[in-house]
Amino acid sequence: GDSVTQKQGQVTLSEDDFLFINCTYSTTTYPTLFWYVQYPGQGPQLLLKVTTANNKGISRGFEATYDKGTTSFHLQKASVQESDSAVYFCALVERNMGYKLTFGTGTSLLVDP
Amino acid sequence: EAAVTQSPRSKVAVTGGKVTLSCHQTNNHDYMYWYRQDTGHGLRLIHYSYVADSTEKGDIPDGYKASRPSQENFSLILELASLSQTAVYFCASSGTPDAEQFFGPGTRLTVL
DSSP: OOOOEOOOOOEEEETTTOEEEEOOOOSSOOOOOEEEEEEEOOOOEEOOOOTTTTOOOETTTTEEEBBBTTTTTOOOOEOOOOOGOOEEEEEEEEETTTTOEOOOOEEEEEEEO | OOOOEOOEEEEOOTTOOOOEEEEEOSSSOOOOEEEEEEEETEEEEEEEEEEETEEEOOOOTOOOOESSSSSEEEEEEESSSSSSGGGEEEEEEEEESSOOEEEOEEEEEEOO
């Protein structure tokens, strides 16, 4: 089964709205967790990385917290801008999975000006 | 200067033909990867390599071969292209398997 789940396929917001993108994972150990962002016509690029050592990542106004209890790694931003429009992927790497990066299906964010 | 480059950027191939996608990185990374991206599936790992002259199967290797002739270069080979292999292909590199991966700009492959 899927080890990374993003239930929201598409999110549409207005500028200055609060962003919340859901991500849950299913693994047997404690993985390293990532959020990647993909702008149109480009490859994905790293937004955040969180390990069991630091538990929380913050970058460019985005933040995500590693919650081992609920096995979640939701992405949040207090106030989105039109330039944040992109596809966001949750991903994980786990030793028991051969350290292969496993992606969620992605959430497409559209921010209206 | 882009650290991971891919060629070609787009390709139209015929069913049953051979296709080679190339990737070059200047990151001095040991690990390189090939992914395909399809709508609704995110990115899925096809092959990867952690050292020159050696490749490993990813999650969806069927119908694909890979070649790593040097640390900098990693190729993906479709010996007999099929319609189902129409997708966008991304190459990436990383210094260690749990580190950030740096992606190329992608190759859009259309098999007719």
